Amino acid sequence: MKSTVLLALTTAAAGVMATGALAQTAWPERTINVIIGASPGGDTDFNARTMARYFEEITGTGMVITNMPGGGATIATSAVREADPDGYTMLFGHTGHLIVTEVSGLADYGIDEFEICCIPAIDQGAVFVASAASELTSVADVTAREPGSVTFGTEFGGYSHLQGLIFQEGTGAEMTIVDTGSASEKIASLLGGRIDVAGIAYGAVQDYVEAGQMVVLGQPNEERNPLLGDVPTFAEQDVDFVMNNPYIIAFPDGTDPEIVAKMGEVMAQIAEVPEYAEDLEQGFKQPVAFLPQDEAMTRLNEIRDAYMPYREALQAAR
Template sequence: MKHSYTAIVARSFIAGLLLVGWGSATATSFPERTIQMVVGFPGGQSTDLAARQIAKGMSDILKESVIVLNQPGAGGGISHRTVKIAAPDGYTLVMGSTGTLAINPSLYSNLPYDPLEDFEPIVLATATPHVLFVSGKSPINNLKELVAYAKANPGIVAYGSAGSGTTGHIAMELLKKETDIDMLHIPYKGSPAMVNGVIGGDVIVGFEPISTLIAMQESGLVKFLGIGTLTRHPGFPELTTLAEQGLPKLEVVPWTAILAPKGTPAPIIEKLNIVINEVLKDPELVAEYNRNGRSILGGSSSDAKNHLEREHARWAEAVKISGSKVD
């Protein structure tokens, strides 16, 4: 049976209208059950903490539970694969980070997901500058002294990271290259273990989000050698930048973003974006983030998509310069 071109176009148009109508109706009733937000790092890490704060706010607004599921491993890759293959219905989300979304694609040879093709970006969430830190008992007080110590002990000094492929790992490899020092890399299973390793003297130094270290710095457990912002942080004006200390291009300010599986209906993405932006505007949350040196981002899903593309390219270059690779 032959069908006229006009008839085919008409049917396609009607089908499109039905699809849009279905998506709108779905978004109106969404959610009708618990939403899972998957995080690729252990509890207590900065990405996990941000996810739990946002999940709580979402639960309050949506009147449905939003729970955080920790799936650490493979530099966050396990969690992203879980969400990649989940049903695209808005009930399984992932809290991604600079490491999982911008660094891993260039670092890992067989990454089980494509950050730019396998997900629908919903919103940018947070940003937190890293600080270079040592134990409070360390004789090292700044970048110059760290470099001198490492050069006096080549191949013996070790640094810790929260895992291979994390922002702290790649940033330290860049630092090594820029300062021409040789340090061993000890990857830990998450930030808490790495921080304990630095405090206990198992490793000399590490990069970590400032928000998780403020109380430890105030109590003398750790010392800050410099912050990874290009200009001084308004919340910590006395803390010198690594740029001031001789690394003008080293910017270490990782971010987080929330994404859904590819194919999640646009109306659901839009609803989640609106809700999360509302959470991020909460005055108490904003005040807490300001106290802890963190920034709230927010914005549209298009903003998130464009940011991911830019950061993907920027960190690909950083990984190349660092010479790092994980098979």
């Protein structure tokens, strides 16, 4: 069944490409280096590797995932930005890597200095969780605490830092925001009782929630992601906090537009494969989502405009 679906999709795509300008560029002809600004095992790494597996099945060409964590993903984005624009170096990141770093001043560049291909997926699996030791079980519990008594773990200047700032604004809570580092370090700090609350992918903490070691406070989606089970949105709790995180496929500035468009075509095919949807659900409770180039740029510019008012607060924490 899987090979039949992939063959049908590949044949259909080949027919479309044969009638247009995309057929003029022979790509891909060799392995593509996909650079990500995250460590192995997290949600970004998972999405990149899942995409790469189906890319190879459809095109017959492999992708190598290169993890370049650190610097708020600026090591990775800089590597792609400075790479040869031949179509064989690609960034798989998200808005934290290409928008929040610009807003926070971690980088002096943003989406305008890349060839944005598409939004291949949208992280709708993020939740806010509290450690069991904190005895926090709801947003109301957080707002009822004395100012500064709730500790929120984040990575300064990054996406989760912005999550904390927007959550505070929406709830009126005053938390102490501390730099704990990566997702795995946040989990360790929650389990050790060193922080009270963090924003993190539900798939990464589900086992701890089910074991009673953590409590989910809510999901920052406009509507419930049904894959998260009975987890309320913050809007349901009268909190103005909607914030999900689109992933981004981007190439170095100057990459042939036909190559960028071809990658978008392949990603659109991947998004239609049922097994791909199953993989996303099992991995990080993530529904399939895809936005082509024009829609992706509109969405990303809207997000950048929404985040810019937090520029001073993010930069002050650095």
